[in-house]
Ligand code: GH3
Ligand code: MG
């Protein structure tokens with residue numbers, strides 16, 4: 276992967292190796308009716324350590340994509356017999372967004388307006404045949420890197436940096452999907468709002484950085500208690516957390532929440548602050564809404580009201 280006349284060959288070698296190592300589990304789909312062209316591209320992609328899939332038609336492309344939704348990039352030949360490539364791109368984009376799967380269109384003949392039409396339909400890039408091995412590799416790497424960068428940005432956009440939990444934005448994007456699904460399937464879903472008791476006091480007594488440690492500690496216990504993949508857990512406010520969790524029996528869920536409340540009550544967070552040993556205890560209050568009612572918004576409001584009842588009761592308690 277060396278461009279002739281590259282000023283720093285070593286740098287390029289290192290780049291090519293690191294890139295290839297990252298590529299190891301990355302899946303690429305080559306769509307081309309010509310066996311020779313597929314073999315040619317496959318050889319290069321294999322050398323770059325990609326996992327390569329092959330399709331000869333649009334139908335095959337869509338089949339392979341639904342069986343392997345983690346395919347990251349499609350190298351799509353423009354001229355496929357009896358195929359409208361623009362339509363095919365639209366069909367792919369109905370299921371996968373531009374940041375979920377990349378599409379690089381490859382073509383030997385370029386008609387006027389063809390490239391903008393393809394790009395508008397949802398292709399990420401275009402490559403004209405015949406191409407050099409180097410250009411092919413650079414374009415592949417560029418698109419893959421762009422997708423990686425978007426993934427990384429998305430990861431941070433949806434997370435709270437302090438606790439590593441999902442944030443409010445994530446919660447309000449995902450919660451409606453869970454709520455609607457539960458409503459449609461008539462399955463049980465609980466909305467739980469949790470708030471740390473007298474958190475302001477912790478900040479006032481020990482300082483803000485200790486407050487941060489308490490939040491981190493609480494998040495750790497929360498993650499340990501609610502680890503099902505289907506559970507939605509988020510830090511929706513400063514010291515407030517909202518959960519959407521599926522359950523089978525009401526009694527079992529409430530028993531489990533009570534166990535969690537008690538676990539936090541009994542937990543001692545040991546910290547070293549300016550060579551002083553601190554032992555911090557804190558408690559939480561919860562509001563639990565089990566009815567799916569009219570809307571997700573309403574369900575959260577009801578859970579919130581119940582949280583305030585728990586606070587009125589004297590905190591360190593659950594209301595459902
Ligand atoms: P209650 O028992 O009624 O919930 O009282 P409280 O003191 O926990 O609630 P209040 O809403 O009065 O105070 C919450 C405090 O949480 C205020 C705010 O400064 C603090 N806080 C919010 N976000 C953070 C954070 O990221 N780090 C720290 N250390 N404090 C935070
Ligand atoms: Mg062809």
Ligand code: MG
Nearest residue numbers: 470471472474
């Ligand atoms: Mg509080």
Ligand code: MG
Nearest residue numbers: 470471514515
């Ligand atoms: Mg609060």
